[in-house]
Amino acid sequence: MSTILETQAEASTARRALQRVKEHLSARSFLAAGQWAVTLLICAFLIVPVVMSILAGLTVNYFRGVSSGLTLRWLGEVWTQYHGSVFLSLEIAVATLAITLVIGVPAGYALARSKTRASRIVEELLVLPIALPGLASALALLVLYGGFTAFRTSAMFIVVGHVLFTLPFMVRAVAAVASSADLRTLEEGAASLGATFRQRFVTIVLPNVRPGIVAGALAVLTLSIGEFNLTWMLHTPDTKTLPVGLADTYASLRIEIGSAYTILFFLMTMPLLVAMQWLGVDATGQRRAGAKKRKPPRAS
Structure with a gap:
């Protein structure tokens, strides 16, 4: 009986340890995802205006956008x-x-x-x-x-x-x-x-x-x-x-x-x-x- 109880206790301890590992990995994954999201937002904040400026210099009419056509005239x-x-x-x-x-x-x-x-x-x-x-x-x-x-x-x-x-x-x-x-x-x-x-x-x-x-x-x-x-x-x-x-x-x-x-x-x-x-x-x-x-x- 004592052996069975010890085995159950060890199994319970192992399950708790495994649960803590899963929670730790989940927290790290969430933190990594948040870091990637912030990085991508900053990149978009910096790059999108440059892309828009480049497109403006290649479009026939800035106010009509890309639908007006592309040109190298400017x-x-x-x-x-x-x-x-x-x-x-x-x-x-x-x-x-x-x-x-x-x-x-x-x-x-x-x-x-x-x-x-x-x-x-x-x-x-x-x-x-x-x-x-x-x-x-x-x-x-x-x-x-x-x-x-x-x-x-x-x-x-x-x-x-x-x-x-x-x-x-x-x-x-x-x-x-x-x-x-x-x-x-x-x-x-x-x-x-x-x-x-x-x-x-x-x-x-x-x-x-x-x-x-x-x-x-x-x-x-x-x-x-x-x-x-x-x-x-x-x-x-x-x-x-x-x-x-x-x-x-x-x-x-x-x-x-x-x-x-x-x-x-x-x-x-x-x-x-x-x-x-x-x-x-x-x-x-x-x-x-x-x-x-x-x-x-x-x-x-």
């Missing part, structure tokens, strides 16, 4: 009127990237190596242009350099503004990677073998901070191409960039033209974003592979 008109802005924006973005690479990579490395109060003050001063409104930074540039007519009316004037705005993103990205990587040990080892500072910087520092450089370059390019507030105040009729042209189309032309301009903007930036993201993933993978190769063997 894209043709936008390209005819604003293709100069496309190339100008690319030139300004590339020039901005080149300058921020030359200045930002060494600056980020130096800030990561230095732990003094002065380096922290310099780092905070670099971030200052981000804290200020773009119009305020543009006004400061106009007050300082507005008297130099040739410089004021050139695209380099906008490049200077973009460098001031985007440089902190490059410096912060490089400094973050340089701080986390064990560069000091690697450099000391190379120095003990007779490597000069230039050799150490090129062969050790740059390969190890490559993920930060790629992340900073992505930020610089996208911010430079899409920057409006600062550019709107610095531009002239001969130096009109993509965001400024986009604002003009929405303010003075048909909504189909503005939407077609958005498509042009999208087609120009998306391949760039995908390429830079691919480079970032590739750089991170190579860095991890290199770390695994340098991992010392376990003692047997």
